[in-house]
Amino acid sequence: AKAHEMIHVERVGLNGNVGLIKLNRPKALNALCGQLMSELRVALREFDDDDKIGAIILTGNEKAFAAGADIKEMINKDFASTYSGRFLEEWTAVSDTRKPVIAVVNGYALGGGCELAMMCDIIYAGENAFFGQPEINIGTIPGAGGSQRLTRAVGKSLSMEMNLTGNRIDAKQALTSGLVSKVYPTDEVVNKAIELGEKIAAQSPLIVAMCKEAVNSAYEMTLREGLHFERRLFHNTFATKDRKEGMSAFAEKRKPTWTSS
Numbered sequence: 001a002k003a004h005e006m007i008h009v010e011r012v013g014l015n016g017n018v019g020l021i022k023l024n025r026p027k028a029l030n031a032l033c034g035q036l037m038s039e040l041r042v043a044l045r046e047f048d049d050d051d052k053i054g055a056i057i058l059t060g061n062e063k064a065f066a067a068g069a070d071i072k073e074m075i076n077k078d079f080a081s082t083y084s085g086r087f088l089e090e091w092t093a094v095s096d097t098r099k100p101v102i103a104v105v106n107g108y109a110l111g112g113g114c115e116l117a118m119m120c121d122i123i124y125a126g127e128n129a130f131f132g133q134p135e136i137n138i139g140t141i142p143g144a145g146g147s148q149r150l151t152r153a154v155g156k157s158l159s160m161e162m163n164l165t166g167n168r169i170d171a172k173q174a175l176t177s178g179l180v181s182k183v184y185p186t187d188e189v190v191n192k193a194i195e196l197g198e199k200i201a202a203q204s205p206l207i208v209a210m211c212k213e214a215v216n217s218a219y220e221m222t223l224r225e226g227l228h229f230e231r232r233l234f235h236n237t238f239a240t241k242d243r244k245e246g247m248s249a250f251a252e253k254r255k256p257t258w259t260s261s
């Protein structure tokens, strides 16, 4: 892999099949500047294309997951340059990743940082995590899902409150409101996410990708369309060897051997 300056990339887990990406711009609380997002896009793509990797973890440090898009980089932008320059379009790379991405949030996940976490498929939080959409305090609004994904995750009332005031929620409230699936002590949460990543990576990568696509369709489609899409994908699993192998292994009381075919 190429050298990165603002992220740290490694393979973790007993079988080395979980990709770990650590945002590494601590002096700016991992503010998401152009270079960082571009490095992140490249690293995600490399893991996504790597057959040995079954799941990806995205994290920051103990003080900050990310304190937002880089405010200093945005100060002098205008409408024409953000529109013509496709400002922040690179961010879609995160939600386009086909392998499951687990966000591990310690400390601040604010603005674009909260949005980045929500682009991931699963969020685990450390006990010191805070989530917020403080864009309103700097005269703008969320631009990468803060008004959309957050509303679907926590409901209208809490999302409105957070978006209209910049009020933050802590890890506990993030858990009770459904924004994150687990909360662990700060120094344990990355390891818990690695265990989760290993569990996902032990499944058939082909079927995992199909399953992720099915769950994501719940965000894009009406229930009727989504149920139809799910059933078709389910039928499609019957065109794979892994489906046959999984059911045969169950009947023969042995572990399945996946071939992603």
Ligand code: CO8
Residues within 6 Å of the ligand: 027, 028, 029, 031, 032, 067, 068, 069, 070, 071, 072, 073, 087, 088, 089, 091, 108, 110, 111, 112, 113, 115, 134, 135, 138, 141, 142, 143, 144
């Ligand atoms: N951008 C640039 N620099 C930042 C940012 C940021 N978002 N956040 C922190 N920093 C820098 C600070 O400027 C400071 O730098 P320096 O040492 O050079 O002065 C350094 O990080 C440390 O920060 P603080 O001294 O402020 O640390 P504190 O512990 O006192 O405070 C806070 C931590 C509360 C997190 C505070 O830094 C803060 O409020 N940060 C800004 C939070 C914010 O408003 N985030 C939203 C940004 S807007 C946004 O994300 C738009 C989203 C649109 C994205 C669309 C994508 C498609």
